[in-house]
Amino acid sequence: xxxxxxxxxxxxxxxxxxxxxxxxxxxxxxxxxxxxxxxxxxxxxxxxxxxxxxxxxxxxxxxxxxxxxxxxxxxxxxxxxxxxxxxxxxxxxxxxxxxxxxxxxxxxxxxxxxxxxxxxxxxxxxxxxxxxxxxxxxxxxxxxxxxxxxxxxxxxxxxxxxxxxxxxxxxxxxxxxxxxxxxxxxxxxxxxxxxxxxxxxxxxxxxxxxxxxxxxxxxxxxxx
Ligand code: HEC
Numbered sequence: 566x567x568x569x570x571x572x573x574x575x576x577x578x579x580x581x582x583x584x585x586x587x588x589x590x591x592x593x594x595x596x597x598x599x600x601x602x603x604x605x606x607x608x609x610x611x612x613x614x615x616x617x618x619x620x621x622x623x624x625x626x627x628x629x630x631x632x633x634x635x636x637x638x639x640x641x642x643x644x645x646x647x648x649x650x651x652x653x654x655x656x657x658x659x660x661x662x663x664x665x666x667x668x669x670x671x672x673x674x675x676x677x678x679x680x681x682x683x684x685x686x687x688x689x690x691x692x693x694x695x696x697x698x699x700x701x702x703x704x705x706x707x708x709x710x711x712x713x714x715x716x717x718x719x720x721x722x723x724x725x726x727x728x729x730x731x732x733x734x735x736x737x738x739x740x741x742x743x744x745x746x747x748x749x750x751x752x753x754x755x756x757x758x759x760x761x762x763x764x765x766x767x768x769x770x771x772x773x774x775x776x777x778x779x780x781x782x783x784x785x786x787x788x789x
Contacts, residue, residue: 614687614690614691615687616683616684616686616687616690617683618680618681618683618684619681619683619732620683620728620729620731620732622687623683623686623727623728623731623732624703624728625703625728626702626703626704626707626727627704627707627725627726627727628704628705628706628707628708628709628710628711628725628726628727629708629711629723629724629725629726630708630711630712630714630715630720630721630722630723630724631722632704632708632711632712633707633708633709633710633711633712633713633715634712636701636705636708636709636712637709637712637713640694640701640709641658641693641694641709644694644695645657645658646658646659648716649713649716649717656674657672657674658674658675658676658713658716658717659674659676659713659716659717660672660674660676660677660717661674661676661677661717661718661719661737662677663677663737663738663741665677666678666738666741674717675713675717676713676716676717676718676719676736676737677717677737677738678738679736679738680736680738680739680740680741680742681736681739682710682714682719682731682732682734682736683731683732685710685713685714685731686706686707686710686726686731689701689706689709689710690703690706707726707727707731708726710726710731711724711725711726714726714734719734719735719736719737720734
């Protein structure tokens with residue numbers, strides 16, 4: 566807008582426009598709100614940790630099954646069990662049978678349900694161990710991922726996890742998931758007239774009824 570005004574103008578107008586130019590130039594600058602600072606490259610790197618299913622974003626480094634075993638036992642087994650079997654209601658990490666997906670309720674674990682191994686690394690790095698996420702180094706995370714894949718019989722005991730090898734692990738459920746972006750996400754038929762009053766509706770299940778899930782952190786549904 567600012568510079569297009571200059572075309573086809575007399576000298577006098579051009580002089581005036583030139584006077585106005587610094588204001589135009591200023592308007593194009595980002596607004597400064599007088600708080601915050603520009604993040605450093607190191608700070609951005611600290612947040613930029615997402616890993617994609619094809620392994621894009623995996624950091625340098627590597628870890629072996631043997632290195633992962635003691636790390637897993639020290640940092641993870643209290644909740645996930647010595648062999649990944651899961652303590653109390655903490656998730657089972659050792660189950661790679663596709664048949665278990667058909668059980669009632671289905672047993673979904675990283676081994677039989679998760680379609681891409683790089684996402685296991687991603688999840689552990691950003692979320693585990695539960696009380697101290699972010700406390701593992703990349704190398705430790707690679708080693709624990711290698712150990713868990715071995716525990717699930719998906720790789721041999723000589724497996725070395727790194728940015729290349731993790732992307733190549735063929736997870737059993739790789740082709741078992743479908744992309745479904747249909748909305749709404751319920752098969753119930755939408756009510757258009759004579760529908761139940763909202764006040765008559767109540768939530769009948771709560772997290773306690775869904776066995777195998779994380780213990781509920783909130784009270785019973787509908788306060789009952
Ligand atoms: C204090 C208990 C605790 C510890 C210690 C712990 N976890 Fe977890 N873990 C959890 C809970 C709770 C969840 C479920 C979190 C959720 O669903 O939001 C979970 C979920 C997971 C999952 C996803 C399971 C799934 O099928 O969705 C993985 C993988 C995992 N943990 C790995 C680890 C690893 C590796 C360590 C050690 C570095 C670790 N956890 C330490 C409690 C723990």
